[in-house]
Amino acid sequence: xxxxxxxxxYGGRYVPETLVPALDELTIAWEEAREDAAFQAELxxxxxxxxxxxxxxxxxxxxxxxxGATVLLKREDLCHTGAHKINNALGQALLARxxxxxxxxxxxxxxxxxxxxxxxxxLLGLDCVxxxxxxxxxxxxxxxxRMRLLGAEVRTVKSGSCxxxxxxxxxxxxxxxxxRGTHYLIxxxxxPAPFPVLVRDLQAVIGREARTQVLExxxxxxxxxxxxxxxxxxxxxxxxxxxxxxxxxxxVEAAGEGLDSGRHGAPLNRGSTGVLHGSFSYLLQDAWxxxxxxxxxxAGLDYPGVGPEHALLKDSGRATYVGATDSEALAAFRRxxxxxxxxxxxxxxxxxxxxxxxxxxxxxxASDDLILVNLSGRGDKDxxxxxxxxxxxxxx
Amino acid sequence: xxxxxxxxxxxxxxxxRPRQQSDGQNVTGGQTSVGARLSxxxxxxxxxxxxxxxxxxxxxxxxxxxxxxxxxxxxxxxxDIVELGVPYSDPVADGPVxxxxxxxxxxxxxxxxxxxxxxxxxxxxxxFVLLAYxxxxxxxxxxxxxxxxxxxxxxxxxxxDLPADEADPLIAVAAQAGVAVxxxxxxxxxxxxxxxxxxxxxxxxxxxxxxxxxxxxxxxGDELPELVARLRARTTLPLVAGFGIGTxxxxxxAGRLCDGVIIGSALIDMVxxxxxxxxxxxxxxxxxxxTRAALGG
Ligand SMILES: Cc1ncc(COP(=O)(O)O)c(C=O)c1O
Numbered sequence: 038x039x040x041x042x043x044x045x046x047y048g049g050r051y052v053p054e055t056l057v058p059a060l061d062e063l064t065i066a067w068e069e070a071r072e073d074a075a076f077q078a079e080l081x082x083x084x085x086x087x088x089x090x091x092x093x094x095x096x097x098x099x100x101x102x103x104x105g106a107t108v109l110l111k112r113e114d115l116c117h118t119g120a121h122k123i124n125n126a127l128g129q130a131l132l133a134r135x136x137x138x139x140x141x142x143x144x145x146x147x148x149x150x151x152x153x154x155x156x157x158x159x160l161l162g163l164d165c166v167x168x169x170x171x172x173x174x175x176x177x178x179x180x181x182x183r184m185r186l187l188g189a190e191v192r193t194v195k196s197g198s199c200x201x202x203x204x205x206x207x208x209x210x211x212x213x214x215x216x217r218g219t220h221y222l223i224x225x226x227x228x229p230a231p232f233p234v235l236v237r238d239l240q241a242v243i244g245r246e247a248r249t250q251v252l253e254x255x256x257x258x259x260x261x262x263x264x265x266x267x268x269x270x271x272x273x274x275x276x277x278x279x280x281x282x283x284x285x286x287x288x289v290e291a292a293g294e295g296l297d298s299g300r301h302g303a304p305l306n307r308g309s310t311g312v313l314h315g316s317f318s319y320l321l322q323d324a325w326x327x328x329x330x331x332x333x334x335x336a337g338l339d340y341p342g343v344g345p346e347h348a349l350l351k352d353s354g355r356a357t358y359v360g361a362t363d364s365e366a367l368a369a370f371r372r373x374x375x376x377x378x379x380x381x382x383x384x385x386x387x388x389x390x391x392x393x394x395x396x397x398x399x400x401x402x403a404s405d406d407l408i409l410v411n412l413s414g415r416g417d418k419d420x421x422x423x424x425x426x427x428x429x430x431x432x433x
Numbered sequence: 434x435x436x437x438x439x440x441x442x443x444x445x446x447x448x449x450r451p452r453q454q455s456d457g458q459n460v461t462g463g464q465t466s467v468g469a470r471l472s473x474x475x476x477x478x479x480x481x482x483x484x485x486x487x488x489x490x491x492x493x494x495x496x497x498x499x500x501x502x503x504x505x506x507x508x509x510x511x512x513d514i515v516e517l518g519v520p521y522s523d524p525v526a527d528g529p530v531x532x533x534x535x536x537x538x539x540x541x542x543x544x545x546x547x548x549x550x551x552x553x554x555x556x557x558x559x560x561f562v563l564l565a566y567x568x569x570x571x572x573x574x575x576x577x578x579x580x581x582x583x584x585x586x587x588x589x590x591x592x593x594d595l596p597a598d599e600a601d602p603l604i605a606v607a608a609q610a611g612v613a614v615x616x617x618x619x620x621x622x623x624x625x626x627x628x629x630x631x632x633x634x635x636x637x638x639x640x641x642x643x644x645x646x647x648x649x650x651x652x653x654g655d656e657l658p659e660l661v662a663r664l665r666a667r668t669t670l671p672l673v674a675g676f677g678i679g680t681x682x683x684x685x686x687a688g689r690l691c692d693g694v695i696i697g698s699a700l701i702d703m704v705x706x707x708x709x710x711x712x713x714x715x716x717x718x719x720x721x722x723x724t725r726a727a728l729g730g
Binding site for chain 1: 521522523524525526527528529532536539544545566567568569570571572573593594595596597598599616617618619620621622623626630641644645646
């Protein structure tokens with residue numbers, strides 16, 4: 038099966054000519070590998086024995102009682118390295134090895150993708166360089182140490198807004214200069230084709246497992262699926278298996294200081310169409326096409342772009358995209374810890390916040406609603422940020 | 434959300450707004466005229482036994498006023514065509530020197546219209562080529578963008594993140610305005626891709642001399658001979674080398690193979706390091722003159 042390069046009018050490959058042959062090579066490699074039983078068996082073995090799949094589907098009783106509906110958490114936070122990012126990193130690192138590329142580069146925001154990539158490279162004996170914005174190096178310091186321990190070189194990016202967008206620019210420049218021996222292991226469903234499909238395919242295991250688990254336990258499909266959206270990989274990962282089912286799909290973007298504050302990371306809610314990092318999608322930009330800075334308390338959602346498949350899902354109405362603010366996310370971070378003994382990543386806390394406020398428009402849920410939330414990662418990396426902000430808000 | 438008067442092309446002065454019936458040569462709207470003004474320059478240079486010299490500067494760098502003086506000084510020193518960059522927030526094809534110049538221009542509020550105005554101010558002396566990342570073209574509105582280019586003396590537009598496979602819609606719109614979309618070819622391009630590029634290119638083909646981003650290098654052009662040989666077998670269009678060419682001797686090497694040479698980062702670096710605009714004009718004019726001599730003429 039061929040890998041699609043467009044989702045409706047979205048997607049494409051808007052990159053320097055130097056990279057196009059590498060994207061062609063990667064497309065062919067993935068078309069072959071995803072049909073290759075031996076490759077799939079090796080990936081399945083690593084996902085099971087190394088990453089800890091399948092992840093549990095947890096019926097969150099006290100959270101359910103608090104919102105008046107049944108809430109299920111897909112526990113990607115229990116994956117090795119602490120987030121869904123490992124699903125993609127293992128798959129692409131195997132693919133890099135298969136293509137004979139010995140050097141892997143990656144961008145990272147929260148550091149979870151950087152840690153996952155450094156881990157997969159350590160496992161497979163590949164050289165690893167991770168680009169990370171200077172601001173994120175500070176706010177996700179723990180993950181910087183983890184990456185270095187795993188043998189990766191972390192390069193601090195000091196251009197632009199010093200966050201994920203700039204790390205991605207720098208990784209693309211590295212790839213332009215070293216394209217022949219290097220694989221660029223993109224961490225989300227963004228970037229030029231074939232990355233949006235490649236990453237979605239590798240993350241789709243989340244939804245496949247969850248669909249089976251929900252049907253086995255409840256004998257019916259969930260009524261709604263909720264996931265946070267940065268570049269969009271954990272959301273596409275859980276949505277994909279349910280795409281043809283009568284199930285509401287809800288993506289939660291970072292509303293930062295408010296969707297109308299001008300300080301957020303919500304391109305699907307408040308952006309316009311254009312090109313960022315190689316694909317045509319929604320992004321935050323000014324009237325001249327200059328990309329504007331995003332803002333979110335969570336580094337993994339602090340990105341002015343979004344994957345092109347989400348742009349199509351938005352336009353077609355198949356999925357709905359809403360926002361959760363910094364303070365809603367912080368409250369949800371704390372609430373989930375108290376109610377369930379689970380400290381979520383600040384990214385995932387945005388999805389929890391939407392559930393806690395009673396869904397779209399705060400309307401509340403029906404008692405027979407079955408809500409499946411992708412708990413994309415764990416919050417160890419965020420405890421010091423949460424401590425500062427909670428203190429600032431006067432929360433004891 | 435956008436204050437009136439900040440809209441692309443909205444409130445601009447001379448030359449930027451498309452004129453109905455202006456420059457007969459450029460705004461005829463026919464395929465035939467696409468790149469005509471560029472071919473004239475290459476034909477004349479060939480007849481005179483020299484290579485075309487195309488200095489690059491980020492539009493509005495170091496400031497709009499100083500930039501216009503630099504452009505005039507490049508032309509005085511023997512530039513055939515001037516390439517002006519539209520500063521962009523996320524220039525993935527550019528190294529640190531060009532990036533920093535774009536950030537400095539953007540910090541002063543330089544817009545696409547300002548860059549077009551710079552070209553328009555010197556349009557009678559030479560044709561201009563713009564370098565614009567695809568999102569700046571899309572945001573402006575491609576039809577209006579290329580019409581404004583034509584009205585400002587811009588004969589070609591290099592879009593560094595628009596590979597040939599994605600270029601058809603913009604090529605068509607640009608052709609309506611008589612503007613050439615300049616395609617790039619790079620060392621990793623396969624023969625099949627060069628075939629595709631040669632089939633769609635107008636004006637000239639931009640040969641990326643190194644596998645990498647823009648910026649000065651001690652060695653450059655090792656990969657150029659092979660790329661040029663593969664392209665010559667597929668096109669009669671002029672070939673222009675750029676990326677990593679920053680000295681007269683590097684330009685001479687590239688000029689042995691190609692019909693034209695672009696120098697960019699070396700000039701921008703000189704400007705960035707100059708204490709005054711007079712010093713910047715003097716040092717850059719020196720490099721342009723020496724490169725001119727290295728390329729004949
Ligand atoms: C735990 C977690 N969730 C979500 C995200 C956002 O990325 P995506 O939208 O690709 O899932 C990140 C990114 O760093 C993350 O670490």
